Amino acid sequence: MEELRYQVDLLNAMNQRLTNDERMLRMICDTSNSAFLYVNLKANYVKTLANWNFYFPDVEIRDICDISKLYDQVEEKYMLTLRDLLLLEKNNLSSGNGIILLKDKKTWVECEVTIVCEEMNRPTDKIVRFKDISKLKKQNDDLTYMAYYDILTGLYNRNYFVRLLVDYVEKAKEENTVVSVMFIDIDDFKKINDGLGLLIGDEIVQLFGQFLSGFQNDNVVVSHFNADIYCIAIYDPFGSRSVESIYRKINERLKSPLRLSTGEDVMISVSVGVAEYPEAALNTLELINCAEIVMFKAKGEGKNAIKYFDAPILNDFLQNVTIENKLKEAVFNQNFTMHFQPQYYLDGNRLRGFEALIRWRDTDGRMISPTVFIPIAEKNGTIIPIGNFVMEESIRNFAKWKEEYHKPFVLSMNISAIQCRRDDFVDSLLNIIKKYEVDPAEIELEITESVLIENFKEITEKMAVLREYGIRISLDDFGTGYSSLSYLVDLPIDTLKIDKSFISTMLSDRNAKIIMDSIVYMVKKLGHETIAEGVETKEQLEYLKEIGCDCIQGFLLGKPLSVEDTKKLLDSVVG
Numbered sequence: 248m249e250e251l252r253y254q255v256d257l258l259n260a261m262n263q264r265l266t267n268d269e270r271m272l273r274m275i276c277d278t279s280n281s282a283f284l285y286v287n288l289k290a291n292y293v294k295t296l297a298n299w300n301f302y303f304p305d306v307e308i309r310d311i312c313d314i315s316k317l318y319d320q321v322e323e324k325y326m327l328t329l330r331d332l333l334l335l336e337k338n339n340l341s342s343g344n345g346i347i348l349l350k351d352k353k354t355w356v357e358c359e360v361t362i363v364c365e366e367m368n369r370p371t372d373k374i375v376r377f378k379d380i381s382k383l384k385k386q387n388d389d390l391t392y393m394a395y396y397d398i399l400t401g402l403y404n405r406n407y408f409v410r411l412l413v414d415y416v417e418k419a420k421e422e423n424t425v426v427s428v429m430f431i432d433i434d435d436f437k438k439i440n441d442g443l444g445l446l447i448g449d450e451i452v453q454l455f456g457q458f459l460s461g462f463q464n465d466n467v468v469v470s471h472f473n474a475d476i477y478c479i480a481i482y483d484p485f486g487s488r489s490v491e492s493i494y495r496k497i498n499e500r501l502k503s504p505l506r507l508s509t510g511e512d513v514m515i516s517v518s519v520g521v522a523e524y525p526e527a528a529l530n531t532l533e534l535i536n537c538a539e540i541v542m543f544k545a546k547g548e549g550k551n552a553i554k555y556f557d558a559p560i561l562n563d564f565l566q567n568v569t570i571e572n573k574l575k576e577a578v579f580n581q582n583f584t585m586h587f588q589p590q591y592y593l594d595g596n597r598l599r600g601f602e603a604l605i606r607w608r609d610t611d612g613r614m615i616s617p618t619v620f621i622p623i624a625e626k627n628g629t630i631i632p633i634g635n636f637v638m639e640e641s642i643r644n645f646a647k648w649k650e651e652y653h654k655p656f657v658l659s660m661n662i663s664a665i666q667c668r669r670d671d672f673v674d675s676l677l678n679i680i681k682k683y684e685v686d687p688a689e690i691e692l693e694i695t696e697s698v699l700i701e702n703f704k705e706i707t708e709k710m711a712v713l714r715e716y717g718i719r720i721s722l723d724d725f726g727t728g729y730s731s732l733s734y735l736v737d738l739p740i741d742t743l744k745i746d747k748s749f750i751s752t753m754l755s756d757r758n759a760k761i762i763m764d765s766i767v768y769m770v771k772k773l774g775h776e777t778i779a780e781g782v783e784t785k786e787q788l789e790y791l792k793e794i795g796c797d798c799i800q801g802f803l804l805g806k807p808l809s810v811e812d813t814k815k816l817l818d819s820v821v822g
Contacts, residue, residue, distance in 0.1 A: 279297045279298060280298060280301075280378070280379060281297055281298060281376050281377060281378045281379075282295065282296070282297050282298045282299040282301065282302045282303070282376070282377040283295065283296040283297050283299075283374060283375065283376055283377070284296075284308065284314070284333075284374070284375040284377070285372070285373075285374055286311070286314075286335065286372065286373040286374075286375075287371070287372055288335070288340075288370055288371055288372060289371055291310070291311050293308055293309070293310055293311055293313070293314065294308075295308050301379075302320075302349070302354070302356065302377050302379075303317065303320055305320075306320060311335065314333055314335070317329060317333065318330060319350075320349060320350055321347045321348060321349055321350065322347075322348045322349070322350065322352065325346075325347040325348050328345045328346075328347055328358075329345070329347050329358065331345070332344075332345050332358045332360050332375065333375065335373070340362050340370045340373065341360075341362060342360050342361050342362050343359075343360050344357060344358060344359040344360065345357075345358050346358070346380070346384075353381065354379060354381050355380050355381045355384040356377050356378065356379060356380065357377075357378045357380045358375060358376070358377055359375070359376045360373065360374070360375050361373070361374045361375075361376075394406075394407070395407040397456075397470070397471040399449060399452060399453060399456070399471065400452060400453055400456030400457070400460075400471040401456070401457075401460065402456050402459070402460055402463075402469050402470050402471040402477070403468060403469065403470040403471075404470065404471065405470060405471075405472045405473065405478075407470070408468060408470035408472070408478055408480065409531055409532070409535070411468045411480065412426070412428070412468065412480045412531045412534070412535070413531050415468070415480055415482045415524075416524050416530070416531055416534070418482065419482065419483070419524055419525075422483075424482070424483045425483060425484060425523055425524065425525075425526075426480060426481065426482055426483075426484075426523065426524040426534070427480070427481040427484045427489075427490050427521060427522075427523045427524075428478065428479070428480050428481075428521070428522050428523070428524075428534050428535060428537075428538040429478065429479040429481070429490060429493065429494070429519055429520070429521055429538065430476070430477075430478055430519065430520040430521075430522075430535070430538035430539045430541075430542040431459075431476065431477040431478070431479065431497075431517050431518075431519050431542070432475060432476050432477075432517060432518050432519075432542055432546065433451070433452075433455065433475035433515055433516075433517055434515065434516045434517060434518055434546070434550040434551060435550070436448065436474065436475035439451060439513070439515075443513070447507065447509075447513075448475075450507055450508060451475075451505060451507075451513060451515060452471070452474075452475055454505045454506075454507075455477075455505065455515065456471050456477065458497075458500055459477055459479070459497075462479065462488075462493055462496075464488070466481065466482040466483060466488055467479065467480070467481050467482070467488050467493075468480045478535065478538070479493065481493070490521050490553075494519060494553050497517065497519075501514075501515060501516060501517065516550060516551035517551070518542055518545040518546045518550050518551065518552055518553075518554075519542060519545060519552070519553040519554070520537075520538045520539060520540065520541035520542025520543070520544065520545060520553075520554050520556070521538060521541065521553060521554070521555045521556060522534050522535075522537035522538040522541065522555075522556040523556070526556070527556040527561075537556045537561065538556065540556070540560060540561060540564045541554040541555065541556045541560055542554065543564075544560050544564075567623060570609075570615060570619065570620055570623055571623050571627055573609045573610060574607075574620055574623060574624060574627075574629055575627070575629060576610070577607060577609070578624075578629045578632050578633060581636060582607065582608075583605055583606065583607050583633070583636055583640075584605075584606045584607075584608075584809070584810075585603055585604070585605060585606070585637070585640045585641055585644065585810065586603075586604045586605075586606050586807035586808055586809055586813075587601035587602065587603055587604065587641075587644075587807065587808055587810070587813045588601060588602045588604060588800060588805060588806065588807040588808070589601055589800070589804065589805035589808070589816060590602060590657070590659070590778060590798050590799070590800045591798060591799055591800075591804050591805075592797065592798050593788075593791060593792050593796060593797060593798060593799060596804065598656055598820050598821070599656065599657055599778075599798050600656040600657030600658055600689075600691070601645075601656070601657075601658060601659065601813065602659040602660075602661075602693070602800065603637060603640075603641035603658060603659065603660045603661075604617070604661075604807050605617055605633065605636070605637050606807075607620060621633075621663070625663060625664075625665055628665075630663045630665050630666060631665065631666060631669070634662065634663050634666040635675065637660060637661070638660060638675070638676060638679050639679055641658060641660050642658065642679050642680060642683050642685060642690070643683055644810055644813075645658040645683075645685060645689075645690075646683035646684065646685050648813075648814070648817055649685060649686075649689075651817075652817055652821045654821045655689065656689065656821075657689055657690075657691050657719065658685075658689060658690055658691065659691040659692075659693050659721060660690070660691070660692060660693065661693045661723065662692050662693065662694055662698065663698075664695075664698040667694065667698050667706060667709065668702060668705070668706070672709065673709055673712055673713060676692075676713070676718075677716060680718075686717070687716045687717035687718045688717040688718070688719070690718050690719065691718070691719035691720070691721050691741070691742065692710075692713065692718060692719070692720055692721065693721045693722075693723040693744065694706075694710075694720065694721070694722060694723060695722075695723045695724050696722075696724070699738075707737065707738060707739060710738070710739050710740075711739045714739050714741075719741045719742060720738075720739060720740045720741055720742070721740065721741065721742035721743070721744055721778070722735075722738060722740050722742070722743050722744065723744045724744065724746045724780075725743050725744055725745050725746060725766070735769070735770070735773055735775075736773075740775060741775060741776060742775060742776040742777070742778060743766075743770050743775050743776070743777055743778070744777075744778045744779075744780055744800075745763070745766060745767075745777060745778070745779050745780060745796075746780060746781075747779075747780040747781020747801070748781075749762065749763050749766075750763075750779050750780065750781045750782055750783075750787055750791075750801075751781060751783075753787070753790065754786060754787065754790060763794065764794050767794050767795055767796050768794075768795075771795060776797045776798065777796050777797045777798065778796075778797065778798040778799065778800055779791050779796050779798070779799045779800070779801075780800050780801065781800075781801050781802075782799040782800065782801030782802075782803050782804070783801050783802050783803050784803060785803070787801075787803070788803060788804075
């Protein structure tokens with residue numbers, strides 16, 4: 248009797264334990280975000296568990312045959328994937344997983360299959376777990392999009408474009424064909440951003456990018472590199488996908504304005520550089536670089552143009568890069584010298600003074616012309632220390648000569664537009680003048696129209712301040728700018744330098760002669776002094792005397808001289 252009671256108690260305990268285990272497993276299933284399909288392969292028994300109604304609310308699985316109802320619950324392209332996962336043929340059963348998209352086109356589901364086997368590796372049970380991975384899928388899609396596409400325009404980004412271009416080049420090597428790269432830049436985009444704002448600038452980039460996306464196909468890849476720069480790669484270009492055809496369509500589109508979301512219309516133009524494999528380069532990055540180089544060449548020649556790569560353009564670019572690197576070193580070590588070209592009054596050829604001219608001999612011993620290295624310096628910012636060197640060295644030598652010879656003469660110095668626009672320019676110049684104790688009235692600053700164009704009001708205000716201290720102002724290269732005449736009335740200047748292009752042609756060209764006569768007459772009426780640059784012959788000198796020009800400067804009476812030779816000249820004419 249006791250034994251029977253013990254057996255009953257044991258069974259009750261086991262049942263209670265099973266009940267608790269079942270309760271725990273049911274709670275786990277009920278709180279799970281997954282759904283389960285259980286199939287007993289021996290008894291052909293099937294059961295759905297956990298969050299089944301979330302995934303398949305309209306599908307009730309009562310027996311094995313009902314499993315096929317699930318095929319209609321997924322997008323058509325994923326039916327085969329689901330069928331392979333749900334397969335119940337005992338000889339083809341295996342564990343595995345796959346991803347499907349449900350009919351709602353929003354829910355992505357990972358299906359994980361587990362097969363349970365008994366001895367001899369015979370399958371007895373199959374469990375399919377359905378897990379919602381929509382959020383994870385979206386995150387992965389977002390990361391994939393960011394890896395391949397530009398967020399602003401929806402075009403391919405720079406990194407993915409390079410990868411695709413590598414494939415184009417490799418394929419072109421095998422098929423012995425051509426790959427063209429178009430490097431496209433919106434002209435004056437900085438002015439657009441500064442004038443209309445960054446948001447408008449972004450919208451313009453988007454609108455133009457949307458237009459360019461229309462060229463995308465299996466043989467044309469369009470990308471947004473950065474800012475206002477786009478790059479197009481064309482495999483085996485011809486016909487409608489040739490560079491010429493695409494550029495013509497771009498120009499046709501840009502004849503009409505871009506309509507902004509504000510309703511405002513904006514006109515833009517683009518500069519395009521083109522390089523081709525294998526003519527320009529044999530690898531991807533060099534090909535892009537070559538296209539970029541000729542794009543900048545197109546910008547430098549007036550913008551709104553297309554330029555094709557050729558060897559001289561690359562050579563010029565490489566030379567400029569070499570000069571730029573050497574220039575930075577020269578600035579650091581102050582490896583410059585000053586030369587001084589004399590200026591003379593025409594009434595008796597009296598010495599008026601000198602124009603200070605910077606000279607640079609690079610580490611290879613070659614003289615680099617200021618017309619070459621000054622534009623580079625203005626682009627990379629080294630023009631500021633170079634300009635400071637010119638002021639310091641010129642005024643320092645000038646102070647020595649004044650102290651030794653005690654004669655009045657003028658020191659002229661060229662001022663860069665970038666240097667002149669700096670807030671500390673006026674104070675810097677005045678401090679140097681004070682440091683070397685020279686008379687401000689004997690210092691003359693030469694400015695060109697390029698100094699005035701971008702900010703006429705600010706520059707003229709600075710010029711007026713300098714003139715209050717007695718510093719002279721000279722308008723240099725007069726006659727080369729498109730609006731020089733308009734400056735004469737408003738500018739606070741003392742001297743006007745007539746460009747040598749007029750001097751060289753005034754005796755042979757009737758129109759140049761008429762213009763020359765008019766300039767001198769008009770300037771004298773305005774009360775300004777005139778200096779003719781580039782005088783090289785006695786005939787030019789005599790004619791300038793005849794029309795009443797005040798001063799001359801040029802090889803006829805004196806080339807630019809070193810500091811030592813300038814002192815010798817002063818010894819001969821002053822001492």
